[in-house]
Amino acid sequence: MTFAHGALDLIGRVLSVELRPGDAVAMEDPGYHHLLDLVAALGLRTVPVAVDDAGIRPEDLREALRAGVRAVVFSPRAQNPYGGCFSADRRDALAEVLGAAPEVLVVENDHASEVSGAPLHTVTSAGPGRWVHVRTVSKFLGTDLRWAAAACDPVTLARHDGRLLLTSGWVSHLLQETVHGLMTDEGTRALVARARETYALRRTALAGELSARNIASHAVSGMNLWVPVRDESAVVNGLRSYGWWVAAGARFRLASGPGVRITAAGLTPAEAARLASDFAAVLGESEATYGG
Template structure:
């Protein structure tokens, strides 16, 4: 029960604002229980219906959740605060960021001269050259590219698509474990998150079928290098999921192909199957530069039109200076060679770490991408134990809902020579944990 923070207000909006203020200022922490409806109504001298309305609004906005007899509590990732990772202590090797190695990112060369324009770019928001490069990028993997548009990164695109398609309280199926920022975004939009299990071939068909039958309005997934497990859709799994989704043509399917290589091999994608409602978003931040907040989007006519209609009313367009920078990199052979070297290095670093862990009997997943996902029994014990050896890894709680515990290691930043030392330290930590906690 919350005793250190006094909820105030005489109207539903006032009570909701008071709770939100407490969450924002840190006075109400994730998991803190709010007073029962009748108790708070008596304390404030108002009707229980007013308090119930306030709690309903807070639930719809993702600030609180109701746990049956457990009452109403502050959400684990309230919509007014993202699940930001703890600050890394000084002197540790950072293997928690999920970022690419800067050694394999090209130097950015924005246009030297940017001439003023009369009015705005709303009438012609996309540079023709980059639009054609983007169409070719999608078509390389068999993704229909008759209609493409741009956004300010993957999450910007996903947020816009979900906000124009769904209403507060609607359900969205997401990968579990999955991308932590997406897990924060969905409740922040007032939507319900429905976790769908992931295995080595992508979304579990059985879990997705259950989510669809439960009434989800949208599905968000990564077709390759899924974060944090590194799973990619196999052709058979892609076809199985496609057959299932065709039974629910009203459901919007959003693919976040965040790790598409500029010159890499094609990958199975649901977007190539002719679904009724679909969109695929591709970004370049992991391959060309983390500050390049640009995304290319392909989709069905209705989805693209709704996306662009909302964008027209908000930011209007993606900066043409940014578009010109991205277009130059797409056409730069030296940037392509650097990206290819990075892809090869990341693959070697993942394999080396997984093999080194395997020598000590530690199972890990990481077939693609920048990270390795290691199941453990006690995340905190492993994270804190590795910290004593000089390593900083990410606890899996940020990336999962109902999935078992694990830790995520950013293998892209771990040179092969250090992999054996990390694996040995990991084994020591697991041994210490088992001796202390029984596992």
């Protein structure tokens, strides 16, 4: 086990000590934009790997490994922005693919763990050669608690901690005690459980309202929905005119098709119905004006 100042802090440090500029990293597509930016900032090359509702796709990952990637980064649940999560079958299929490349570093980012609304099926349980499983508390205890924990293989652990000692030294023990106190407090645990249930209710409510209007979306875990669209700008700007702000998919995509990300965490079921209705109206306006 080791600690860091958040998931991105740990992932960036691990990649910087394991890889060199120009090395290739397999990344989810669509994937979390800050992770994509981080990999680019480290001078690494991104190799897109398609995702679906069960997470990263084994056949696409196999192709990325054949292309010579040195590391792979993915989320086992609450995938951002697509909302996928590993099933046991998907976990096993990915473990089989990764088993043929034990020298590749596997980075599993379980960023929304306690509020993901899905069970954890971790690839690291299959024992890949080089691996790290990281969790943070930003999504359910507070964004200012800059703390992450990771389990790693011994080599990865030693290299991460060696670099940490040369920079910030350690994660504040005051911060660690605060996080531990919250995670073991019964009142806080009950509040987190209620949040997990509420996020799931709001996510599924919006997905249901969109489906009722023949609008496909992807959201089986987490707090986000991915909605494929033909014209991201038309949808984003159209919804803005109705008072909604959604994220254009371009910042999350490498080679995948266009879409928009909707964060449903703050939407009541009544608001979800209004958003879905406005979404349908915007799609109709877009088709009438631009042909789709």
